[in-house]
Amino acid sequence: MNRWQRLSALNLMRHRRRTLLTGSIVVVGFVAVTMTAGFVSQTFSSLRKATIRGTGGHLKLVDPQAFGKTDDEAAGILLTNWPEIDQVVRKDPRVIQAMPKLQFFGLVSKGEKSAAYLGTGTVPALEKQVSLTTDAIASGTFFENPEGDEVMLGTGLARAIGATAGDLVTVMTTTPEGGLNAQDATVVAVMQYPIKELDDRLLYMPYNVAARLLSAEGKASSVVVLLRGDDVDDVDRAGKDIGAALKASGHPVVVRTWLETAAFYKQVRMLYISIFFFMGLVLSTVVILAVANTMTMSVFERTREIGTLLALGMERGTVRRLFVFEGFLLALVGCVVGTILSLLLREALNASGIMLPPPPGGTKGNLLHVDFIPSAYGIGFAVMSVTLLLASLWPARRASRLNPVEALSHV
């Protein structure tokens, strides 16, 4: 610290209570930024996991002809011979599992009551490992028999036809060729899906049973691939590699990553970022006003001293820097104290065992956990430094532009 910086520090210490109050605003601002970043990061992470689980994996492989088409249009366009696709995909060490899915729709009936459904044929054992539905069982048990004539229904759909776990229902659909087919199945579980529109239509059926119902054995609407890591770049890279490997083996597919299909995730993320940005803006404004007020009072009170410094021949730039450095010093000390406080608060909250409601689109609440985001601490420091520099610029400029004669006679 040079002599002028030391003078700035001494001047800050002059009105301890005022400096403490202004500093505490900086501390609160910094803690708010870092804690919110940690909380939002954890929320994003939960939401990402929930989204990936909702899709069943990180990659979705579809027939090139089905790409870009609506569900109705794509319903009849299936990947053929998915076991071969499965073999190629599984060779990649980044892959945990690949799972065929059949998408179909039709009517489900119980007695006199019928309702439209959106059906998914899936492999129970694989689905159980990844899907959100395991957390969403409201009654009954998750289906386990790959050959069982069983279905799981969304609560809305079950209510619509008056079905409960253990009831027998009839599932009707049209095959890709246009034929009508039906299958009796037992409701083994009712699931509470977080999105009501889906909950009112959701139906799960073992893949093999659905394949028979659709006359689509060995075929799949899509193959969902679960990878070992969630990193967006890694997922992109794996998608490209798997797509290339499948093309080379004579199975051209279109590979879409979970992020490409996760419009909801992207919307929620943007919403959170907007809230975070707005909150930061409000915080910065509060800090700017508080610090500018303190610095302006300081300049006013020290007008005669500033006059003395100017009379002694101090450069106006040096006077300006004295005040700007006071602002920076406040930011520095505030951020150091804020870091300590933030880390302690984070530990306390993470150890508190507070349960949070499910993230948007999720079914299961999470334990409150605030992530440690080093970059948030860096950004917090940068934001506070810039904010305080901005806040001290005007008072500093005012001080440096004082007329020494007027300043010396200031009362």
Add this chain to the structure above:
Amino acid sequence: MRSVPILRAVLLSAQGLTRTYRLGTQMVTGISEASLSLDAGEFAVLAGPSGSGKTTLLNCLGLLDTPDSGTLVFEGRDVSGLSDKERARVRRERLGFVFQNSQLIPVLTAEENVSLALWIREYSDAESKSRAREALAAVGLGGMEDRKPDALSGGQRQRVAVARAIVGKPALILADEPTASLDSETSRKLLDLFDALHTKLGVTFLFSSHDPRMIERAARRIDLLDGKIVSDRIVREAA
């Protein structure tokens, strides 16, 4: 009117300085057509009642204020039209100031307050410290280096201000009513100090006062009234 010692070099020469300023809606004349010349080594006083223009003239001569008209030559250089930056440089390198209320920085010690004048000139810490201690010793404040202004008496604070003015070895020290806030005994001691510094170190002093006891201590007396120099005379032979 006045006689100037012939052998001394002219340090400062002002010709026709006029300074008016606005007071509410009225324009007030601070000084009008003030002309004077000051030689190196002089011990002069600007005398006159309050409002006579002493401070305005001192501010103009000390390059703290800019006259509306007139010329000012300092050390042979016309400084009337200097930029703000250049005026600041002349002030820090060639002038020393003693203000009415000492104007010390309260968060700094006596030694640091004196060093301030050297810090502004970018002296090293060691050099500043050593010269500040010498200056404090010269004004009789040896041993009080670490005291802050609030731990010093009014007279001691003014001495620190004097030490701050002399530490940079300026060509001229300007003191505006330096004894105004002091009792008569302390004032006398401060003038003794001015006298001693002038005699021993050959420092050129120009101070303002309206106190007859202080005015009589000066070797040259310049009287002002209503912004005009009304008399300028040598009252005793300077050392």
